[in-house]
Amino acid sequence: MIPDPVVPPPEPAPPPPGRRARRGWLVLTAFVIAAAAVGGWRYRVTRPDYVLARGDEAVRAGDWAAASRAIDRLEAAGAGDHAAVLRGEYFLATDRPDLALGALSEIKRESPFHLRSAAKVGRCLLALGNLAEADRVLNHVLDSEPDNIDALRALAAVAYDLGQMPAAVEHLEAVARLDPADARPHRLMGLINKDLNRYEPAEAAYRESMRRGLAEPARGEVVVELADVLVRAGRFADALALLDAGPPAPGPAGELARAEALRGLARRADAVAVADRAIVEHPTDGALLRLRGQLHLDDGNAPAAVVALEAAAARLPADYQTHFLLAQAYTATGRTADATRSAARAEELRKALERATTLTREAMDRPWDAAVRLELATVTETLGEPKLAALWRAAAAACRTR
Known part of the structure; x- marks a missing residue:
C-alpha cells in the first residue's frame, strides 16, 4: 500500500505591499527622530546661552572647575560677551572684584548683556569702596529695569555705607517684595x-x-x-x-x-x-562687667560695684553708661575726686552721643554732604568706634567725588 504523499503546509501569504511599506517607514522615521533628537541636544548644549546658564549654576554652587570650563567653552566658541559675563561673575564670587571689574568692562553698551553686566559692575565698585560711581552705575540700571534685584541689593548696601538710611530702607523693601x-x-x-x-x-x-x-x-x-x-x-x-x-x-x-x-x-x-x-x-566682656557693677549698686554694695565698673571702664573707655555708673559708685564710697573725674568723662560722652544723633539725622537729610560725614567720623572716634569712623570717612570721600 502506497502511503499518502506528505503535503507541506502552505507558506504564509506575504504581507500586502502597503503593510510592508508602512513598517519600513516606521523604522526609518524612528531613526530620523532619534537622529534629530541627538542633533537637537547637541545644538542646545553647545549654544552660548545654554553654556552660560550652566556656568551660572556652577558659580552659585561654588563649583569653580565647572565654571572655568564653561568660560573656556564660551571663549572657544567666540561668544565673547557670554564669556566676559561669566568670568566677571566668577571673579565676584571668589572675592576678586578688581578682576571682575576688568572682565565686565569688556561688555559694550550696545550688548544685550549691558544691563546685567552693569549691575555686576556696581557690585564691584561697591566692594572696591568707590561708592559714588557704584551709586551712579546702579541707578543707571534701575532707570531701565526698576526691579533689577541685583542692582537693588547693591544700592541698599551703597546707601547704608553712605548713611542714606531712608534710601537704604526703600531699596531693601523692594528686594523683600521681589524675593519673598x-x-x-x-x-x-x-x-x-x-x-x-x-x-x-x-x-x-x-x-x-x-x-x-x-x-x-x-x-x-x-x-x-x-x-x-x-x-x-x-x-x-x-x-x-x-x-x-x-x-x-x-x-x-x-x-x-x-x-x-x-x-x-x-x-x-x-x-x-x-x-x-x-x-x-x-x-573680659565689658558690657557684662558693667551690668555686674550695676547689680552691685542695686544691692548697695558700692565697693564691689567699683571693682566691676573699673574693669568695665578699662575695656569700654568710651562708654557713657559705664562712666556714669562708676561716678555713682565712687560717690557712694567717698572717693570724691574720682567721682568728679568720672562724672566729667560721662558728661563728655553724653554730649558726643547727642551730637552723633544730630549729625546722623543731618546725614539722612543731606545725603551727599561730605562735611557732615567728616564730623561724624570725628565724633564716632571719640565714642570709641574706629571702624564706624572709617566708614564715615569713606562716605565723606565718596560725597566729594560725586
Whole structure:
C-alpha cells in the first residue's frame, strides 16, 4: 500500500505591499527622530546661552572647575560677551572684584548683556569702596529695569555705607517684595531702626526676618538683637520669652540681654546668677562687667560695684553708661575726686552721643554732604568706634567725588 504523499503546509501569504511599506517607514522615521533628537541636544548644549546658564549654576554652587570650563567653552566658541559675563561673575564670587571689574568692562553698551553686566559692575565698585560711581552705575540700571534685584541689593548696601538710611530702607523693601524668601533685607531694616531708636519698626522688621526663615547662626543673632530692642523699650517679659524660645545665641550678648531682662523684672537673684555665670565664660566682656557693677549698686554694695565698673571702664573707655555708673559708685564710697573725674568723662560722652544723633539725622537729610560725614567720623572716634569712623570717612570721600 502506497502511503499518502506528505503535503507541506502552505507558506504564509506575504504581507500586502502597503503593510510592508508602512513598517519600513516606521523604522526609518524612528531613526530620523532619534537622529534629530541627538542633533537637537547637541545644538542646545553647545549654544552660548545654554553654556552660560550652566556656568551660572556652577558659580552659585561654588563649583569653580565647572565654571572655568564653561568660560573656556564660551571663549572657544567666540561668544565673547557670554564669556566676559561669566568670568566677571566668577571673579565676584571668589572675592576678586578688581578682576571682575576688568572682565565686565569688556561688555559694550550696545550688548544685550549691558544691563546685567552693569549691575555686576556696581557690585564691584561697591566692594572696591568707590561708592559714588557704584551709586551712579546702579541707578543707571534701575532707570531701565526698576526691579533689577541685583542692582537693588547693591544700592541698599551703597546707601547704608553712605548713611542714606531712608534710601537704604526703600531699596531693601523692594528686594523683600521681589524675593519673598529672602530674610536678609528685613534683618538689615531691623538693625537700621534699632540704631535709630525706632523700636516698633525695628521689632516688626526683625520678626518678619525670622518668619522668612533665617538660618543659623543668623537667627540666633537676630533673637538677641530683637531682645535688646525689647529691653530698651522696657518690655522685659517679652524679651525674656523671646530668649527662652531660642535658639541659643552665640557669645555673651544673649546672656547679657537675659540678665538685663531679669533685672528689669525685679528678679535680682536670677539676674545675678546669669551675669555671674556669663562672666565666668567671658571674663573680659565689658558690657557684662558693667551690668555686674550695676547689680552691685542695686544691692548697695558700692565697693564691689567699683571693682566691676573699673574693669568695665578699662575695656569700654568710651562708654557713657559705664562712666556714669562708676561716678555713682565712687560717690557712694567717698572717693570724691574720682567721682568728679568720672562724672566729667560721662558728661563728655553724653554730649558726643547727642551730637552723633544730630549729625546722623543731618546725614539722612543731606545725603551727599561730605562735611557732615567728616564730623561724624570725628565724633564716632571719640565714642570709641574706629571702624564706624572709617566708614564715615569713606562716605565723606565718596560725597566729594560725586
